[in-house]
Amino acid sequence: MNPYFKFLNEIGTISENTFKQLSNLSEFKKYSSKIQLAEAGKIPSKVFMLVSGVLRAYISLETGKQHNKRLYSAPSFAGALTSMIKNEPSIIALETLTDCEVIEIDYHGFKQLCENNIEINQLYAKVLELAFIAYEERNLDLMTLSATERYLKLKKQIPGIEDIIPQYQIASYLNITPVQLSRIRKSLK
Incomplete structure:
Protein backbone atom coordinates (compact mmCIF):
# COMPACT_ATOMS: atom_id res chain seq x y z
CA MET A 1 0.00 0.00 0.00
CA ASN A 2 1.23 3.49 -0.84
CA PRO A 3 2.51 5.05 2.42
CA TYR A 4 0.92 8.44 1.59
CA PHE A 5 -2.43 6.78 0.92
CA LYS A 6 -2.07 4.99 4.27
CA PHE A 7 -1.17 8.26 6.06
CA LEU A 8 -4.20 10.06 4.61
CA ASN A 9 -6.44 7.17 5.62
CA GLU A 10 -5.19 7.49 9.19
CA ILE A 11 -6.64 11.03 9.15
CA GLY A 12 -9.84 10.31 7.23
CA THR A 13 -11.15 7.62 4.92
CA ILE A 14 -10.49 8.15 1.21
CA SER A 15 -10.84 5.75 -1.70
CA GLU A 16 -8.10 4.92 -4.18
CA ASN A 17 -10.00 6.93 -6.81
CA THR A 18 -10.03 10.00 -4.54
CA PHE A 19 -6.33 9.47 -3.81
CA LYS A 20 -5.66 9.52 -7.57
CA GLN A 21 -7.58 12.79 -7.92
CA LEU A 22 -5.56 14.28 -5.07
CA SER A 23 -2.34 12.96 -6.60
CA ASN A 24 -3.11 14.95 -9.76
CA LEU A 25 -2.89 18.13 -7.65
CA SER A 26 0.31 17.02 -5.93
CA GLU A 27 4.01 16.87 -6.63
CA PHE A 28 6.72 15.03 -4.69
CA LYS A 29 9.83 17.14 -4.07
CA LYS A 30 13.11 16.91 -2.18
CA TYR A 31 14.67 19.98 -0.58
CA SER A 32 17.93 20.53 1.21
CA SER A 33 18.02 22.40 4.51
CA LYS A 34 17.50 26.16 4.73
CA ILE A 35 15.15 26.34 1.71
CA GLN A 36 12.13 28.66 1.81
CA LEU A 37 8.97 26.73 0.93
CA ALA A 38 6.72 29.74 1.48
CA GLU A 39 7.78 33.37 1.83
CA ALA A 40 6.33 36.03 4.09
CA GLY A 41 4.65 38.84 2.19
CA LYS A 42 3.28 36.55 -0.53
CA ILE A 43 -0.04 34.80 -0.90
CA PRO A 44 0.72 31.09 -0.45
CA SER A 45 -0.75 28.57 -2.86
CA LYS A 46 0.63 25.26 -1.57
CA VAL A 47 0.01 22.98 1.36
CA PHE A 48 2.90 20.70 2.22
CA MET A 49 2.63 17.13 3.40
CA LEU A 50 5.95 16.56 5.13
CA VAL A 51 7.21 13.07 4.32
CA SER A 52 10.62 13.30 5.99
CA GLY A 53 12.67 15.92 7.79
CA VAL A 54 11.89 18.94 9.94
CA LEU A 55 10.66 22.35 8.87
CA ARG A 56 9.61 25.48 10.67
CA ALA A 57 6.93 28.13 10.37
CA TYR A 58 8.31 31.45 11.56
CA ILE A 59 7.79 35.18 11.59
CA SER A 60 10.43 37.87 11.18
CA LEU A 61 10.15 40.88 13.45
CA GLU A 62 11.06 44.42 12.40
CA THR A 63 14.21 44.08 14.51
CA GLY A 64 15.34 41.26 12.23
CA LYS A 65 14.80 38.65 14.93
CA GLN A 66 12.96 35.52 13.85
CA HIS A 67 10.50 33.64 16.04
CA ASN A 68 9.58 30.02 15.37
CA LYS A 69 5.83 29.64 15.53
CA ARG A 70 5.81 25.91 14.84
CA LEU A 71 8.16 23.02 14.17
CA TYR A 72 6.90 20.25 11.90
CA SER A 73 8.19 16.70 11.74
CA ALA A 74 7.04 13.95 9.43
CA PRO A 75 4.37 12.95 8.83
CA SER A 76 2.41 16.17 9.05
CA PHE A 77 0.80 18.95 7.05
CA ALA A 78 2.29 22.44 6.94
CA GLY A 79 1.26 25.69 5.33
CA ALA A 80 0.25 29.27 5.98
CA LEU A 81 -3.35 28.18 6.32
CA THR A 82 -4.91 31.45 7.47
CA SER A 83 -3.37 33.33 4.55
CA MET A 84 -4.55 30.70 2.07
CA ILE A 85 -8.08 30.73 3.45
CA LYS A 86 -8.24 34.55 3.45
CA ASN A 87 -6.25 34.83 0.18
CA GLU A 88 -3.95 37.40 1.81
CA PRO A 89 -0.18 37.79 1.98
CA SER A 90 1.26 35.75 4.81
CA ILE A 91 3.37 37.04 7.68
CA ILE A 92 4.53 33.45 8.17
CA ALA A 93 7.37 31.87 6.23
CA LEU A 94 8.12 28.15 5.95
CA GLU A 95 11.70 26.90 5.84
CA THR A 96 13.32 23.48 5.86
CA LEU A 97 15.59 22.96 8.86
CA THR A 98 16.88 19.63 7.57
CA ASP A 99 16.82 17.87 4.23
CA CYS A 100 13.12 17.28 3.59
CA GLU A 101 10.86 15.31 1.34
CA VAL A 102 7.46 16.87 0.82
CA ILE A 103 4.38 16.43 -1.25
CA GLU A 104 3.25 19.85 -2.46
CA ILE A 105 -0.50 20.12 -2.88
CA ASP A 106 -2.11 22.92 -4.88
CA TYR A 107 -4.41 24.54 -2.33
CA HIS A 108 -6.88 26.09 -4.79
CA GLY A 109 -7.23 22.83 -6.72
CA PHE A 110 -7.68 21.03 -3.42
CA LYS A 111 -10.45 23.46 -2.40
CA GLN A 112 -12.21 22.94 -5.75
CA LEU A 113 -11.96 19.20 -5.25
CA CYS A 114 -13.57 19.68 -1.81
CA GLU A 115 -16.67 21.10 -3.48
CA ASN A 116 -17.19 17.98 -5.60
CA ASN A 117 -15.77 15.19 -3.46
CA ILE A 118 -17.18 14.43 -0.01
CA GLU A 119 -14.13 12.34 0.95
CA ILE A 120 -11.77 15.25 0.24
CA ASN A 121 -14.12 17.64 2.04
CA GLN A 122 -14.12 15.38 5.11
CA LEU A 123 -10.32 15.00 4.91
CA TYR A 124 -9.99 18.80 4.80
CA ALA A 125 -12.23 19.12 7.86
CA LYS A 126 -10.06 16.61 9.74
CA VAL A 127 -6.85 18.42 8.75
CA LEU A 128 -8.37 21.71 9.94
CA GLU A 129 -9.34 20.05 13.23
CA LEU A 130 -5.79 18.77 13.70
CA ALA A 131 -4.38 22.22 12.89
CA PHE A 132 -6.71 23.84 15.42
CA ILE A 133 -5.80 21.29 18.09
CA ALA A 134 -2.08 21.85 17.50
CA TYR A 135 -2.58 25.63 17.62
CA GLU A 136 -4.55 25.49 20.86
CA GLU A 137 -2.16 23.03 22.51
CA ARG A 138 0.81 25.24 21.56
CA ASN A 139 -0.85 28.31 23.08
CA LEU A 140 -1.78 26.44 26.25
CA ASP A 141 1.74 25.05 26.55
CA LEU A 142 3.20 28.55 26.37
CA MET A 143 0.83 29.70 29.11
CA THR A 144 0.89 26.72 31.45
Whole structure:
Protein backbone atom coordinates (compact mmCIF):
# COMPACT_ATOMS: atom_id res chain seq x y z
CA MET A 1 0.00 0.00 0.00
CA ASN A 2 1.23 3.49 -0.84
CA PRO A 3 2.51 5.05 2.42
CA TYR A 4 0.92 8.44 1.59
CA PHE A 5 -2.43 6.78 0.92
CA LYS A 6 -2.07 4.99 4.27
CA PHE A 7 -1.17 8.26 6.06
CA LEU A 8 -4.20 10.06 4.61
CA ASN A 9 -6.44 7.17 5.62
CA GLU A 10 -5.19 7.49 9.19
CA ILE A 11 -6.64 11.03 9.15
CA GLY A 12 -9.84 10.31 7.23
CA THR A 13 -11.15 7.62 4.92
CA ILE A 14 -10.49 8.15 1.21
CA SER A 15 -10.84 5.75 -1.70
CA GLU A 16 -8.10 4.92 -4.18
CA ASN A 17 -10.00 6.93 -6.81
CA THR A 18 -10.03 10.00 -4.54
CA PHE A 19 -6.33 9.47 -3.81
CA LYS A 20 -5.66 9.52 -7.57
CA GLN A 21 -7.58 12.79 -7.92
CA LEU A 22 -5.56 14.28 -5.07
CA SER A 23 -2.34 12.96 -6.60
CA ASN A 24 -3.11 14.95 -9.76
CA LEU A 25 -2.89 18.13 -7.65
CA SER A 26 0.31 17.02 -5.93
CA GLU A 27 4.01 16.87 -6.63
CA PHE A 28 6.72 15.03 -4.69
CA LYS A 29 9.83 17.14 -4.07
CA LYS A 30 13.11 16.91 -2.18
CA TYR A 31 14.67 19.98 -0.58
CA SER A 32 17.93 20.53 1.21
CA SER A 33 18.02 22.40 4.51
CA LYS A 34 17.50 26.16 4.73
CA ILE A 35 15.15 26.34 1.71
CA GLN A 36 12.13 28.66 1.81
CA LEU A 37 8.97 26.73 0.93
CA ALA A 38 6.72 29.74 1.48
CA GLU A 39 7.78 33.37 1.83
CA ALA A 40 6.33 36.03 4.09
CA GLY A 41 4.65 38.84 2.19
CA LYS A 42 3.28 36.55 -0.53
CA ILE A 43 -0.04 34.80 -0.90
CA PRO A 44 0.72 31.09 -0.45
CA SER A 45 -0.75 28.57 -2.86
CA LYS A 46 0.63 25.26 -1.57
CA VAL A 47 0.01 22.98 1.36
CA PHE A 48 2.90 20.70 2.22
CA MET A 49 2.63 17.13 3.40
CA LEU A 50 5.95 16.56 5.13
CA VAL A 51 7.21 13.07 4.32
CA SER A 52 10.62 13.30 5.99
CA GLY A 53 12.67 15.92 7.79
CA VAL A 54 11.89 18.94 9.94
CA LEU A 55 10.66 22.35 8.87
CA ARG A 56 9.61 25.48 10.67
CA ALA A 57 6.93 28.13 10.37
CA TYR A 58 8.31 31.45 11.56
CA ILE A 59 7.79 35.18 11.59
CA SER A 60 10.43 37.87 11.18
CA LEU A 61 10.15 40.88 13.45
CA GLU A 62 11.06 44.42 12.40
CA THR A 63 14.21 44.08 14.51
CA GLY A 64 15.34 41.26 12.23
CA LYS A 65 14.80 38.65 14.93
CA GLN A 66 12.96 35.52 13.85
CA HIS A 67 10.50 33.64 16.04
CA ASN A 68 9.58 30.02 15.37
CA LYS A 69 5.83 29.64 15.53
CA ARG A 70 5.81 25.91 14.84
CA LEU A 71 8.16 23.02 14.17
CA TYR A 72 6.90 20.25 11.90
CA SER A 73 8.19 16.70 11.74
CA ALA A 74 7.04 13.95 9.43
CA PRO A 75 4.37 12.95 8.83
CA SER A 76 2.41 16.17 9.05
CA PHE A 77 0.80 18.95 7.05
CA ALA A 78 2.29 22.44 6.94
CA GLY A 79 1.26 25.69 5.33
CA ALA A 80 0.25 29.27 5.98
CA LEU A 81 -3.35 28.18 6.32
CA THR A 82 -4.91 31.45 7.47
CA SER A 83 -3.37 33.33 4.55
CA MET A 84 -4.55 30.70 2.07
CA ILE A 85 -8.08 30.73 3.45
CA LYS A 86 -8.24 34.55 3.45
CA ASN A 87 -6.25 34.83 0.18
CA GLU A 88 -3.95 37.40 1.81
CA PRO A 89 -0.18 37.79 1.98
CA SER A 90 1.26 35.75 4.81
CA ILE A 91 3.37 37.04 7.68
CA ILE A 92 4.53 33.45 8.17
CA ALA A 93 7.37 31.87 6.23
CA LEU A 94 8.12 28.15 5.95
CA GLU A 95 11.70 26.90 5.84
CA THR A 96 13.32 23.48 5.86
CA LEU A 97 15.59 22.96 8.86
CA THR A 98 16.88 19.63 7.57
CA ASP A 99 16.82 17.87 4.23
CA CYS A 100 13.12 17.28 3.59
CA GLU A 101 10.86 15.31 1.34
CA VAL A 102 7.46 16.87 0.82
CA ILE A 103 4.38 16.43 -1.25
CA GLU A 104 3.25 19.85 -2.46
CA ILE A 105 -0.50 20.12 -2.88
CA ASP A 106 -2.11 22.92 -4.88
CA TYR A 107 -4.41 24.54 -2.33
CA HIS A 108 -6.88 26.09 -4.79
CA GLY A 109 -7.23 22.83 -6.72
CA PHE A 110 -7.68 21.03 -3.42
CA LYS A 111 -10.45 23.46 -2.40
CA GLN A 112 -12.21 22.94 -5.75
CA LEU A 113 -11.96 19.20 -5.25
CA CYS A 114 -13.57 19.68 -1.81
CA GLU A 115 -16.67 21.10 -3.48
CA ASN A 116 -17.19 17.98 -5.60
CA ASN A 117 -15.77 15.19 -3.46
CA ILE A 118 -17.18 14.43 -0.01
CA GLU A 119 -14.13 12.34 0.95
CA ILE A 120 -11.77 15.25 0.24
CA ASN A 121 -14.12 17.64 2.04
CA GLN A 122 -14.12 15.38 5.11
CA LEU A 123 -10.32 15.00 4.91
CA TYR A 124 -9.99 18.80 4.80
CA ALA A 125 -12.23 19.12 7.86
CA LYS A 126 -10.06 16.61 9.74
CA VAL A 127 -6.85 18.42 8.75
CA LEU A 128 -8.37 21.71 9.94
CA GLU A 129 -9.34 20.05 13.23
CA LEU A 130 -5.79 18.77 13.70
CA ALA A 131 -4.38 22.22 12.89
CA PHE A 132 -6.71 23.84 15.42
CA ILE A 133 -5.80 21.29 18.09
CA ALA A 134 -2.08 21.85 17.50
CA TYR A 135 -2.58 25.63 17.62
CA GLU A 136 -4.55 25.49 20.86
CA GLU A 137 -2.16 23.03 22.51
CA ARG A 138 0.81 25.24 21.56
CA ASN A 139 -0.85 28.31 23.08
CA LEU A 140 -1.78 26.44 26.25
CA ASP A 141 1.74 25.05 26.55
CA LEU A 142 3.20 28.55 26.37
CA MET A 143 0.83 29.70 29.11
CA THR A 144 0.89 26.72 31.45
CA LEU A 145 4.16 24.80 31.06
CA SER A 146 7.59 25.82 32.25
CA ALA A 147 10.37 26.12 29.69
CA THR A 148 11.77 22.80 30.91
CA GLU A 149 8.40 21.10 30.49
CA ARG A 150 8.03 22.55 26.97
CA TYR A 151 11.51 21.30 26.09
CA LEU A 152 10.78 17.79 27.36
CA LYS A 153 7.48 17.74 25.47
CA LEU A 154 9.24 18.82 22.26
CA LYS A 155 11.86 16.10 22.72
CA LYS A 156 9.02 13.58 23.00
CA GLN A 157 7.31 14.95 19.87
CA ILE A 158 10.51 15.02 17.80
CA PRO A 159 12.92 12.40 19.19
CA GLY A 160 16.56 13.37 18.79
CA ILE A 161 15.69 16.96 17.90
CA GLU A 162 18.77 18.30 19.68
CA ASP A 163 20.90 16.35 17.17
CA ILE A 164 18.83 17.38 14.15
CA ILE A 165 18.47 21.16 14.27
CA PRO A 166 20.47 24.03 15.81
CA GLN A 167 19.87 24.84 19.46
CA TYR A 168 18.90 28.45 18.70
CA GLN A 169 16.00 27.15 16.56
CA ILE A 170 14.80 25.00 19.45
CA ALA A 171 15.15 27.94 21.86
CA SER A 172 13.15 30.17 19.52
CA TYR A 173 10.35 27.64 19.35
CA LEU A 174 10.32 27.29 23.14
CA ASN A 175 10.20 31.10 23.44
CA ILE A 176 13.41 31.21 25.47
CA THR A 177 16.99 32.32 24.81
CA PRO A 178 19.72 29.89 23.73
CA VAL A 179 21.41 30.53 27.11
CA GLN A 180 18.23 29.47 28.94
CA LEU A 181 18.04 26.33 26.79
CA SER A 182 21.66 25.53 27.59
CA ARG A 183 20.90 25.81 31.32
CA ILE A 184 17.84 23.58 30.96
CA ARG A 185 19.81 20.95 29.08
CA LYS A 186 22.59 21.07 31.68
CA SER A 187 20.11 20.68 34.56
CA LEU A 188 18.58 17.60 32.90
CA LYS A 189 21.88 15.72 32.60
